[in-house]
Amino acid sequence: MTVVAPGANGNGSLAQVPLAIEVEHIVKKFGDFTAVNDISFQVADGEIFGLLGPNGAGKSTLIRMMTTLIPITSGHARIAGHDVEKQADRARRAIGVIPQALTSDLDLTVEENLGIYAKLYDVPAKQRKQSIDELLELVDLTKWRNAQTKTLSGGMRRRLEIARGLVHHPRIFFLDEPTTGLDPVSRVAVWEMLSNIKSRRQLTILITTHYMDEADRLCNRIAIVDHGKLVALDTPVALKSSVPGSNVIEVQFATPPSGWEQRLRSLPAVTSVQAEGAEMFRILTGDGPRTTTQLVEAAVQAGVPLRSLSVVNTTLDDVFVHYTGRQLRDELVKAYGFVMPQRPGLQP
Ligand SMILES: Nc1ncnc2c1ncn2[C@@H]1O[C@H](COP(=O)(O)OP(=O)(O)OP(=O)(O)O)[C@@H](O)[C@H]1O
Ligand SMILES: [Mg+2]
Structure with a gap:
């Protein structure tokens, strides 16, 4: 029918x-x-x-x-x-x-x-x-x-x-x-x-x-x-593009000081910051190149060494955070006390 x-x-x-x-x-x-x-x-x-x-x-x-x-x-x-x-x-x-x-x-x-x-x-x-x-x-x-x-x-x-x-x-x-x-x-x-x-x-x-x-x-x-x-x-494509911030920057700093997450959040064009452990941050921004430059400047100014920086695509993880206000991985850790690898890197 x-x-x-x-x-x-x-x-x-x-x-x-x-x-x-x-x-x-x-x-x-x-x-x-x-x-x-x-x-x-x-x-x-x-x-x-x-x-x-x-x-x-x-x-x-x-x-x-x-x-x-x-x-x-x-x-x-x-x-x-x-x-x-x-x-x-x-x-x-x-x-x-x-x-x-x-x-x-x-x-x-x-x-x-x-x-x-x-x-x-x-x-x-x-x-x-x-x-x-x-x-x-x-x-x-x-x-x-x-x-x-x-x-x-x-x-x-x-x-x-x-x-x-x-x-x-x-x-x-x-x-x-x-x-x-x-x-x-x-x-x-x-x-x-x-x-x-x-x-x-x-x-x-x-x-x-x-x-x-x-x-x-x-x-x-x-x-x-x-x-x-x-x-x-x-x-999946439409969900990912519905998240504000068209670029995602994954950046790792060596022993960032307290309040660093807030500092990153305050950068212009940044729409959200998720901390992944103490040193790694996943930043959504409407302007990837500008935020990248500002991140480097902020790190140099504060004397915080930068370990790595990469611009990646928006994933469904970002979509989940956007719609539910939290990370699915946090929920899994709460429920099971462990979490399976997110990106096994196995793409047949
Ligand atoms: N028979 C039941 N009696 C009372 N509460 C129930 C019953 N079955 C499910 N629930 C409750 O309903 C909610 C939804 O449960 P459900 O099993 O549908 O979740 P789920 O999304 O499948 O979760 P999971 O990812 O853990 O499998 C939970 O809070 C659960 O405790
Ligand atoms: Mg279930």
Whole structure:
């Protein structure tokens, strides 16, 4: 069905396209606590749509409502045109879901885990083998089809779960943090696999992630969710250009004095300064060349040695800080006590 989709937020608007996901003023309350607070967006057929947000933002709750796993407090969600509450079975048949926690049976083999799901979804016996063979190939686990799932690495288990979620040929695929906790090489392997699957199957993907580089690379559009609210929605390029300050300067000083951050912030044309540790600063400015000169002058005047200076592109990290007022990395450190490398430098 083709639906005229009004622009969400006035940004990232969809033209006249078929819609895979429509969420209208959706709310989820747990007692007095509002976990999802009046969120609306639409995802077009064939899009890769990213939900980005810190811990507790409401991403998993949103996915659980869209995939019929928990009741909606108010508002509506339609998946492939089916209302998730009134036509839950139809909606379920259109979707594959990879939940945040790993859920494959550890005592079964890779193939048995896939076979059980195929049966649960009534995939006819003939197609079952064909679908499993194709998926094992796509996720690069053909050699491991008879291995017990408990012998697989974390990254391989994730790939098995991705294959499992696709065994019944869903049109819409929900993945809740498919790469959290994986090492950088396994993360890149999962991205490549998803891109590969996407090129082979007609699929719409909704993915949640903590990783900005992942969202930037994979997603056609990104929604940033914070405290249960949608705070921004657009393409990665448009989100980055919506941040005031067209240049980013990364500068490192040797043992800067106290108040140095404020000094940097006071330079004309500077729109924001983020300290990354004691010596490193990420500065957004509307005038890169002018701010660079002023930074050097300020350092010379104050007798603060400059260690390095580079002008880099705006990233989704800057977008996140702009819309939420804090760094996603700080949130992760609070939640887990550690943070995965942000820029693994692995660009396949
Ligand atoms: N069943 C529940 N009962 C009460 N509160 C809940 C329940 N499920 C989630 N919440 C709360 O709702 C908020 C949103 O949780 P949710 O799991 O959706 O966040 P998230 O964005 O997926 O976070 P994370 O990145 O940690 O996975 C959190 O404050 C959480 O504690
Ligand atoms: Mg979650």
